[in-house]
Amino acid sequence: xxxGDVGAxxxxxxxxxxxxxxxxxxxxxxxxxxxxxWASARALIQLLLVGVALAAIIDxxxxxxxxxIWVGAMVVFAADVARRRAxxxxxxxxxxxxxxxxxxxxxxxxxxxxxxxxxxxxxxxPIAGLVIGNSMNSTVLAARRIVEELRDRRLEVEAxxxxxxxxxxxxxxxxxxxxxxxxxxxxxxxxxxxxxxxxGAMTGLILAGVxxxxxxxxxAVVMYLVLGSAAVATSVIALGLVRRLFTPDHRLVRLTRPAxx
Amino acid sequence: MIRAMTVPAPLFAFEGVxxxxxxxxxxxxxDAELPDAGITVMLGPSGSGKSTLLRLCNRLEAPTSGxxxxxxxxxxxxxxxxxxRRVGMVFQQPVPFGGTVRDNLRxxxxxxxxxxxxxxxxxxxxxxxFLDRIASELSGGECQRVCLARTxxxxxxxxxxxxxxxxxxxxxxxxxEGLARELSADGVxxxxxxxDLDQAARIATWILRLEAGRVGASGPAGxxxxx
Numbered sequence: 001x002x003x004g005d006v007g008a009x010x011x012x013x014x015x016x017x018x019x020x021x022x023x024x025x026x027x028x029x030x031x032x033x034x035x036x037x038w039a040s041a042r043a044l045i046q047l048l049l050v051g052v053a054l055a056a057i058i059d060x061x062x063x064x065x066x067x068x069i070w071v072g073a074m075v076v077f078a079a080d081v082a083r084r085r086a087x088x089x090x091x092x093x094x095x096x097x098x099x100x101x102x103x104x105x106x107x108x109x110x111x112x113x114x115x116x117x118x119x120x121x122x123x124x125x126p127i128a129g130l131v132i133g134n135s136m137n138s139t140v141l142a143a144r145r146i147v148e149e150l151r152d153r154r155l156e157v158e159a160x161x162x163x164x165x166x167x168x169x170x171x172x173x174x175x176x177x178x179x180x181x182x183x184x185x186x187x188x189x190x191x192x193x194x195x196x197x198x199x200g201a202m203t204g205l206i207l208a209g210v211x212x213x214x215x216x217x218x219x220a221v222v223m224y225l226v227l228g229s230a231a232v233a234t235s236v237i238a239l240g241l242v243r244r245l246f247t248p249d250h251r252l253v254r255l256t257r258p259a260x261x
Numbered sequence: 262m263i264r265a266m267t268v269p270a271p272l273f274a275f276e277g278v279x280x281x282x283x284x285x286x287x288x289x290x291x292d293a294e295l296p297d298a299g300i301t302v303m304l305g306p307s308g309s310g311k312s313t314l315l316r317l318c319n320r321l322e323a324p325t326s327g328x329x330x331x332x333x334x335x336x337x338x339x340x341x342x343x344x345x346r347r348v349g350m351v352f353q354q355p356v357p358f359g360g361t362v363r364d365n366l367r368x369x370x371x372x373x374x375x376x377x378x379x380x381x382x383x384x385x386x387x388x389x390x391f392l393d394r395i396a397s398e399l400s401g402g403e404c405q406r407v408c409l410a411r412t413x414x415x416x417x418x419x420x421x422x423x424x425x426x427x428x429x430x431x432x433x434x435x436x437x438e439g440l441a442r443e444l445s446a447d448g449v450x451x452x453x454x455x456x457d458l459d460q461a462a463r464i465a466t467w468i469l470r471l472e473a474g475r476v477g478a479s480g481p482a483g484x485x486x487x488x
Binding site for chain 2 (some may be wrong): 155156158159160161162163164165166173247249250251254256
């Protein structure tokens with residue numbers, strides 16, 4: 001067994017920590033025992049399924065087209081998750097598909113175009129997953145904040161429209177505020193990396209026996225990818241949402257609060 | 262009483278205008294014409310559709326059916342951004358933008374000089390000293406006058422005022438009414454929405470009365486008019 005390998009026994013042992021969490025929830029009367037147990041079991045099953053599928057797809061003897069299909073499915077699935085997490089945002093599914101596709105195109109283009117990593121199934125699927133998965137949070141946050149801002153600051157937006165400002169210009173201060181809110185957690189995380197916590201990719205690499213310095217370099221690339229993808233995804237969402245929330249003749253559409261739906 | 266009188270060369274004409282909102286009918290088949298001078302008051306209780314009718318005039322609202330004409334041109338076919346600069350609007354709540362009063366005026370007139378901005382302030386009875394004040398720190402009355410100055414900075418030909426005095430105290434209210442009178446005397450027709458009969462009697466030269474999304478009456482203000 002190599003030094004980073006985890007056997008089935010290891011996973012079972014790690015489940016002791018889940019048991020501890022369940023115990024703490026029960027003692028504290030949080031009522032989260034069932035959902036914790038379910039989430040842990042579900043995550044393990046999902047990861048096992050993904051592992052089996054990944055092993056089949058990234059086998060060097062298979063065509064890389066299979067990996068691209070996988071990436072496409074990730075985009076669609078991530079958009080569906082975004083839509084369900086922010087149901088108050090009109091037309092989010094389509095916008096999110098475009099945003100994640102654009103994010104994938106830009107970041108994968110940089111990573112493989114500049115040969116940071118070689119383009120292989122082994123690198124394509126995990127990197128696409130990393131980029132899309134991480135930009136999902138910022139995308140949902142940005143979409144929600146933009147809708148909230150334009151709904152709650154309707155008077156100000158209409159005052160700007162009434163002065164003859166085009167929709168995009170009238171929305172700009174509010175979109176800017178929303179994007180700042182959506183991106184700042186990512187920026188804060190990036191700043192705290194290494195000092196406060198060692199991020200997942202790096203921890204995983206070190207545990208798997210990779211030289212810490214090499215792990216650091218990979219982690220730096222990962223962080224920049226995550227930051228860049230969040231910026232691309234939120235910008236695309238902002239552009240798309242402004243088009244969606246204003247009519248072609250520069251009127252702000254009616255936006256209801258989630259409770260009113 | 263004369264009902265829905267016609268007007269030669271109207272400022273705004275509404276032809277069979279209906280507006281459906283998410284909660285029901287806001288306006289049901291409005292036919293009316295507004296004169297191209299003086300102060301037209303759109304009068305009615307809350308929920309009568311008067312603000313919706315006003316918002317149709319600068320296309321912050323679009324009719325579900327029917328047409329709105331501005332000096333004979335259908336608003337559905339016009340350049341809406343240019344139209345909104347010709348037809349300025351002051352809202353019920355003063356809405357200051359971030360920054361100073363100068364920053365606020367720049368939104369309306371990006372290339373205006375300090376002299377031009379001072380002129381706009383003067384038309385709203387504010388001194389040049391206001392230019393460097395932070396807009397959000399002004400009193401309600403001052404802020405509403407800054408909003409009026411901001412609208413005037415774009416040099417509109419027409420002024421729409423949507424219950425502009427409802428958030429103001431008595432002296433500020435009378436001051437704003439006086440300003441509207443001066444502007445209309447200077448050749449800028451004013452369309453003013455209110456539910457206040459006394460206010461309508463003080464300022465209106467023409468009154469359009471709305472009741473439950475329909476025109477109740479329309480005609481010149483005065484003893485024999487609908488006011």
